[in-house]
Amino acid sequence: AQTIHQWPVAEIKAVGSPLSLGCTIKGKSSPNLYWYWQATGGTLQQLFYSITVGQVESVVQLNLSASRPKDDQFILSTEKLLLSHSGFYLCAWTSAETLYFGSGTRLTVL
Amino acid sequence: GEKVEQHESTLSVREGDSAVINCTYTDTASSYFPWYKQEAGKSLHFVIDIRSNVDRKQSQRLIVLLDKKAKRFSLHITATQPEDSAIYFCAASPYTEGADRLTFGKGTQLIIQP
Numbered sequence: 001a002q003t004i005h006q007w008p009v010a011e012i013k014a015v016g017s018p019l020s021l022g023c024t025i026k027g028k029s030s031p032n033l034y035w036y037w038q039a040t041g042g043t044l045q046q047l048f049y050s051i052t053v054g055q056v057e058s059v060v061q062l063n064l065s066a067s068r069p070k071d072d073q074f075i076l077s078t079e080k081l082l083l084s085h086s087g088f089y090l091c092a093w094t095s096a097e098t099l100y101f102g103s104g105t106r107l108t109v110l
Numbered sequence: 111g112e113k114v115e116q117h118e119s120t121l122s123v124r125e126g127d128s129a130v131i132n133c134t135y136t137d138t139a140s141s142y143f144p145w146y147k148q149e150a151g152k153s154l155h156f157v158i159d160i161r162s163n164v165d166r167k168q169s170q171r172l173i174v175l176l177d178k179k180a181k182r183f184s185l186h187i188t189a190t191q192p193e194d195s196a197i198y199f200c201a202a203s204p205y206t207e208g209a210d211r212l213t214f215g216k217g218t219q220l221i222i223q224p
Binding site: 032042043045059094098099100102104 | 142144146152153154155156159199209210211212214215216217
């Protein structure tokens with residue numbers, strides 16, 4: 001069975017500080033991976049997707065970047081956080097025709 | 111691009127009654143329509159989906175209806191139970207295979223009253 005692990009579970013960071021969020025998926029070879037963002041009380045916005053190692057497509061510009069250093073790993077980062085980056089970050093992957101989400105990272109930027 | 115509108119931001123029903131959540135979409139190319147459930151403070155959990163080659167799909171107490179002409183789809187939860195309380199998100203995608211580039215609605219908070 002496939003498992004998806006996101007880290008950290010939560011972060012409280014200062015404006016202007018760097019950020020790195022991670023996601024690892026096990027039990028699935030060459031998965032399509034995604035980063036989604038959910039503003040507090042809001043809908044979901046797809047940020048990035050990746051279909052293979054080293055290849056990442058940006059869907060929306062939010063002063064964030066993503067990388068896929070390994071087949072099973074997807075990283076979301078920025079060098080300078082903004083207040084507007086606060087929210088819930090979800091890593092996701094597709095199996096056959098369904099999108100499955102990780103448990104998410106709750107980010108608070110102060 | 112695709113826009114998905116979820117008409118009810120909050121829906122309150124009595125336990126045992128049915129709940130209906132409605133969504134509309136704009137892109138006639140959309141062909142895949144999943145629904146997700148988000149319990150308080152948690153991630154999203156896939157519940158059911160429908161593709162454009164059918165107009166009805168049922169999984170236990172969940173029924174999804176699709177009206178392609180009206181560009182409308184809906185989630186029906188029958189015999190509601192307390193554990194059905196959550197935020198439900200509808201989504202649409204133009205791809206028949208996979209769930210790439212899903213556009214989500216804003217969510218409907220479903221409250222099940224005792």
